[in-house]
Amino acid sequence: MKKIILTLMVGVCYALSVSGQALDVTHFMRISPFQHNNLPSSSTIYNGYFSLPTGNIQAGVNLGAIRYKNLFETDEEGYPTVLTATKFVNSLSNKNYFGVYDDIELLGVGFRIKDRYFLTVDYRQRANLDFIYSRDVLGLPIYGNMAYVDNPADLNLSINLNAYQELGVSFRHKVNNRISWGVRPKVLFGLANVNTQTLSAQVATNPNDYTISMRYAAALRAAAIVPFTMTFNPQDGFQFDADYNVGIILKNAFKNAGFGIDLGFSYKFMESLGLSAGVLDLGFINWKTSTTSMSSSLDDAGSLYNEGAFTFSGLTQSDIDAIMEEGSSGILDTLAQYFPLEIVPTGSYMSALTPRVVLQADYEFAKFHRVSVATQFRFANKYFQPSLTVAYDGLFFNSIDVCVAYTIQRNSYDNLGVGLGFNLGYLNIYAGTQNIIAAFSVKNVSQLTATAGVVFNWGHYKNWREKYPKKEKKPKEGKKRG
DSSP: OHHHHHHHHHEEEEEOOOOOOOOGGGGTTTOOOOGGGOOTTTSSSSSSEEOTTTEEEEEEETTTTHHHHEEEEEEEEEEEEEEEHHHHHHHHOOOOEEEEEEEEEEEEEEEEEEEEEEEEEEEEEEEEEEEEOHHHHHHHHHHHHHSSSOOOOOEEEEEEEEEEEEEEEEEHHHHSEEEEEEEEEEEEEEEEEEEEEEEEEEEOOOTOOEEEEEEEOOOOOEEEOOOOOEETTTTTEEEEEEEHHHHHHHHHTTTTTEEEEEEEEEEEOOOOOOOOEEEEEEEEEESSSSOEEEEOOOOOOSEETTTTTEOOOOOOHHHHHHHHHHHHHHHHHHHHHHOOEEEEEEEOEEEEEEEEEEEEEEEETTEEEEEEEEEEEEEEEEEEEEEEEEEEEETTTTTTEEEEEEEEEEEEEEEEEEEEEETTEEEEEEEEEOOOOGGOOOOOSSSEEEEEEHHHHTTTTOOOSOOOEEEEEEEOOOOOOO
């Protein structure tokens, strides 16, 4: 029965999972108390713990389809010889992802209350950059417009940058030996935000006269605790100025307030097999400091405008003479009339967090040894990112925690993660990476991650495993003598 249930769970998770940013390998380790960051209903082996800024540090870069082996041809010694731009473009999908993130716990404390409750208070600094781009963004300049005679080039960019502080209170309740649930409300204080509402263009080439036409629209918002101004003119381009006054920055650090919540539920089918689910980072931030809006759309500024599109049929002799006389400034002035860019201070606005859904199954096949299957669904600025992770975690000699995890993502099948931790009494040290292959062949991997932490704890391993109460055996009745 156990094998059947576990097989079904693995199959469902695999069917739902194809790509995305995965759970960190240390999430599956016993000596890390930070599983509640991904599953608020998860238990911890400690009766209490305390962490400083070194308690939990996570950082990573997800390169997506940007692979060294797709960019260059190499010689026998591995040195690049030829830039293979077309091979790189062919390796891209319609939507491509590049991401950077960090998650640093600056201060945290957690403690158990009467065995059934666990309370955690933590203060974290978090940041994530999600950059999503279509294949034609690179395909058009590499292949040229003639490759898009029949089908217009579809240029789409999406940028989502969120940097903020997070003060959270996590509460876990063990209802009984089967059911537990958790909730983690959190107050947020924004540091910086960039969010594109739209940034797209369509470029087509007429097959008869090779006239190029383009339609486009752009709109984005930005905010930061550092006061800044941005201007644009054709001659000087973008001009950026910022006031790095420490007093003003500290004053603004808590003005962009927001709220978020994490929810979790866990159920044990039997002593060694359980299923957990979590919905994370549901919330928003209200941005008020240095809020700026940037927008642009095509304007009817002359003969190059035709039915909502900018059209270009080539240069006449008079155009060439004007360029020779005025230089590039004349061209830039003309283009600025067709593509006006407006950068203005704006009022407060709200931005959503990047929500996640986590499903996880755990099977403890021996004491201190378990396997886990977890899938995560992440929604980054209208971009869906699922991922699948299979992990093994084992505790040896009550002091050495070893975790190995394998993650499947779109165009990325080499994500072999390794975590190692040491129990030194009241001190636990652990570190891990989602892709150990990067240490040996950084040229051929799609992501680089690192996690490390130092945790002070008490009550180590007390109540570490939630067992079902054993059934009391009824005493055997002796035979009655006749």
